[in-house]
Amino acid sequence: MSPEAALHSDVFLTYLAILLGLLAVAGGVIGVLGLLGKDVGHTWRAYRGWLVMIPLVLACVFLGRLATVAFFTLVAIVGFKEFARATGLYRDWWMTGVVYAGILGSGVFSAMTDPVLDRPGWYGMFVVWPAFVITLILLVPILRNRSEGQLQAIALALLGFLYIGWMFGHVGFLANSKDAYGYLFYLIFAVEVNDVAAFTFGRTFGRHPLRSNISPKKTWEGSLGALAVSMVLPWLLWKLSFPHFTPRELILSGLIVGVGGQLGDLAMSVIKRDLGIKDMGALIGGHGGILDRIDSLICVAPLWLNMARYFHEFY
């Protein structure tokens, strides 16, 4: 991955055209609806968020491997910060400090060269890194000689690091693959399409609540519609993103994105519901916090990366 490689990559250029085309079409539709007198206030705010996020991701991927890893590490750091602020863990500087260091560590192992196998990204260390961070987190109350309330702090720090830091960190690790453009763009695009499909199907056909105590607006219709779309999408992007995949991997891709994406979404809803908040923050106008945007990617990223890595040469 490099600016030069991106300019010569059909995969990068095609995704660039698809994404910018979608942005342009969506902008046009919203503009026309607005002119027709429809209330597009909320949609417009959400669109403005996309108008920043899509070019930002494109720019980082264009710049190359290190920029991509750095970008997703930063996203994880900001995401964990939102989680810490929402749960109250942010008052515990030792715990949050260790988690920040842990996330930074994941980023460094994603970015560095494997010292043994001499290839980009030290995957072995990246995978065992949680063992070190968990130990460090457990060490915090011991070093401070404290016990009261520490189980809660430990549990929150573990969830924060493992879920938001390390699992999400797999998105950045995809930049180390020889098929980085195809993998990265497919994963991000498919997860967002899955989100949009769930919303659209739910809005149009939604009757039966999916999990009424967790996210009252989500419906079975929306969820199954999104799964159907996600099952079809890998076939459409087959030749573009991963021509070496067999139908088996295409089906697995659809399942991982269709089910995992919605699981991630619901898992974040459980957290928000228990905390009694609507959004995890207000960083991205019209979308809420950064965690509200990336929640569906978190479960999908490690599952999909390891699926692709298991069946095919990654480097």
Add this chain to the structure above:
Amino acid sequence: MEPWHYDTAEDIEASLVERLRRFPREPDILVYSARLAAAAILRAWLKVYHRLRIVGRENLPREGSFVLVANHASHLDALSILAALPMGSLHRVFPAAAKDFFFVSPPRTAVAAVVVNALPFDRETNIRQSLNLCRQLLDNPGNVLLIFPEGTRSMTGRLGDFKPGVGLLLAGVDLPVVPCYVAGAFEAWPKAKRFPRPRRVRLLIGEPRRYAELKRGKEAALAICHDLRDAIVALGEHAGRR
């Protein structure tokens, strides 16, 4: 099993800029780290570019809350005074800064809140409320408040009249009040200039005073203003002689 108690940040629904504009701000480890990094750079800058010298550091109280009062002719004033305080205490030092100047645009807000840790002081419509904010701040042991009683940067470099607010705030408050004089900051970076020039800056820190026995009221306020102004003028003369 008892349910866990979560303590969600109060400003969870506020955007980044709104969060920085609020006061008191929620503690933020990333902001604190950025502030320490900025402080290290600014201290080096003041030392090298302005050859900052600090006289009377021993007059600063070692613990507990206190108030710093200084002349104001340049942005360098607050930065020089902050440079005299220990790095570890910076997150508890709050320079009162004009809300209508420092907390308007997002970049200025970011600098004021992150680098300077400023308290947004509304000098136009809500002076009473702002003074209350200062009072609450000082109720919390360990907090330090930095005030420029002239209320704005002097255009000439000469010490202007003191606004009565500082007197109203300090009357009857049992805390040390430390007068400071920043010399050379006006020559280095006056209000009219965009960028600072490499001039020498000196900070003189006077002996702490206390106004605990004064009854709150207009008279006491005026007396405090006079006393502090005289103290700062004396420090200024001292600086001029050297």
